Amino acid sequence: MGRIVLKDVTKAFGDVTVIPPLNLTIEEGEFAVFVGPSGCGKSTLLRLIAGLEDVTSGRIEIDGVEATAAPPSKRGLAMVFQSYALYPHMTVRKNIMFPLRMAGMDKAEQNRRVDMAASVLNLTDYLDRRPGQLSGGQRQRVAIGRAIVREPSAFLFDEPLSNLDAALRVGMRLEISELHTRLKTTMVYVTHDQVEAMTMADKIVVLRAGHIEQVGAPLDLYRAPRNLFVAGFIGSPRMNFIAGAEAAKHNAHTIGIRPEHIAVSAEAGEWSGIVGVSEHLGSDTFFHVHQTGLADVITVRADGEVGFRHGDTIHLTPRADVIHRFDETGLRIA
C-alpha cells in the first residue's frame, strides 16, 4: 500500500506553468521529502497528489490505480497542513474522529482508535478541549492524530513544522521520524528546510521552478550533487564555489568545496585569507574568510575551540578527495 506514481504531470495556472512535465515514483513505505526554495512548486506538487488541485495533464497512480480524476476524499491519503487546519468548533476527540465518522465506521471502533492515537501522541488529557485551548505543538499532534487514525495508504505533510518554534521543531521532527519507523507507511513531506530533508528523508526530491533537479538518498545528494543548484542547496552552511584559475587547475569551470572539508591553520596552507565574522556554536565554529582571491567569502568549519579573531590571517587547505567539479553549464563532472 502506498506507491505513488506521477507520469508526465503538468500544472498551469492560467498562462503560468508551475510544473512542467514531471515524472516521479514514490515507493511503498518510503519517506520522500520535496525540498526547494519557496515558489519551486513543491507544495503544488503535493496538492496535486492530494487531489486538492487538478493536474493540467498527465497521470497520477496510487497503488497502481489511476487516481488522476479522483476527488481527495477517494484517494485514501491523509494530509497534515502547515496551519494544522483543525476544526475549531470540535473537541480534540471529535477532530481526530472526523475521518472515521466520514468513513461511517462503527462507533465503538471509532472511540477505540481515537484513544489509541491519543495515547501514542500524548493527547489523552486533552481530548475534551478545543483546538483554541492547545499550544502549537499540541495542535500539530492533533493534526497528526487526525491523519493516522484512518490508516491511510500515505501521509502528505505540507511544511508541518514551520509554525513551531525551533526547540519544538526538533522534537516533532523526531516524533514524525519515529512514527514513520513504526507505521512503515509512505510519507510525502514538503519543506524548504534542508535540515529537515536531510534528517528525515529516505529519498529527497530537490525541486526548482517545478523541475526535479535531483532525486536521491540524503547522503547521495550530499556526496554527489548533480549540479550547482543541488550542491548549494543541500548542506549547511552552503558549499563554497570557486571559479576561475583555481577551478581550471582541476579542469573544471567551477569547483565546490564544503566548509567542513577545509582544514584551517594559523601557519601554513594552500590558500590564505582574513577572518571576518566567526560564528561560535560551541561544538563547531564557522569562519567567514575574506580576501582569499578565490571568492568573495569562503566559509570554513573548525572545531569549537579553535580561536581565530576578526582580522587574523588564516590558512586553508581543502581536502582534495572531496572537491566537487562542475562544467560551464553547472553540471557535475564525474
Added chain:
Amino acid sequence: MARSVTTTRKTFNTVLAWSIGLLIFFPILWTVLTSFKTEAQAVSTPPVWFFFDWTLDNYRTVLDRSDYSRFLWNSIFIAGGSTVLGLIIAIPAAWSMAFVPSHRTKDILLWMLSTKMLPAVGVIYPIYLIFIRMGLLDSRTGLVVILMLINLPIIIWMLYTYFKEIPAEILEASRMDGAGLREEITYVLLPMALPGIASTALLNLILAWNEAFWTLNLTAAKAAPLTAFIASYSSPEGLFYAKLSAASTMAIAPILILGWFSQKQLVRGLTFGAVK
C-alpha cells in the same frame, strides 16, 4: 499611546449620542404613545405627552375589526419562508464564490448588487403580469419567492464575506478526511459560519418583515401581511391616527422584540470583518 479623553468631552459625547438615539427612536415612541390616546387627544394641539387618559380602546377596535392573527401568520410565513429559501440558495452560491472563485466572481457579485439599485416600481409591471399568469397573485408562495429574490443579493454578499474569513485549508482538510461536498458544508462550513449565518438570517427577517412595496401591490386579502394590516387603517377621511398607531404598534412589536433580544448578534454581524 492611548489618546486621553477628557471628562467634559466624554460627557458631551454621551449627551450627543443619547440625543441622536432618542431622535431616531422618537417616531416609534410617539406611535406607541398615540396608540393609547383617544382619537381626539391624538390630534390635539398642543400635543399631549404622557398625561392623558390611557386607553386600550384602539387596540380593542382594531382587534375587533380585523383578523390580526391572520396578518401576523402571513408575515411570519412570508418573512420566515423567504429567509429560509434565501439561505438554501445563497449558502451554496456563497460557498462557490468564496472558495472556488472564477475570474468572473467579482463581476457577478457587483452585478447582483446592482439589481438592488433598480427602483422596484420599475419592474412591477412585468412581475405583476408574471404573477397573474402563474396564479401567484395574493398567494403567500408568490410573496415568499419575490421577497427571497429581492433580498438574495444581500444574503449572498453577507454570507460571501463571512465565508471569506474561514481559512480554505480547513475545508481542504475535511476533503482529505473523506468528506464529500455535502458533509464539508454541513459539518465544517456551516458550524464555523453559524454566527454569520444567524445575523444574515436576522437581517433578512427584518427586511422581509418591513417590506411594503411588493407586499402591498401583490396581495389583496388572503396573503396580506402586517404591512397591509397597517395600511388598511390609513384612510383619507375621519379620525384614524390613534387606531393606525395601535395597528402599527402591533405590527412592529414582534420584530422589535426579536431585534431587541438579538441586537448583540446583529451588531457583531453587521460590523464583522471591519476590525480584525
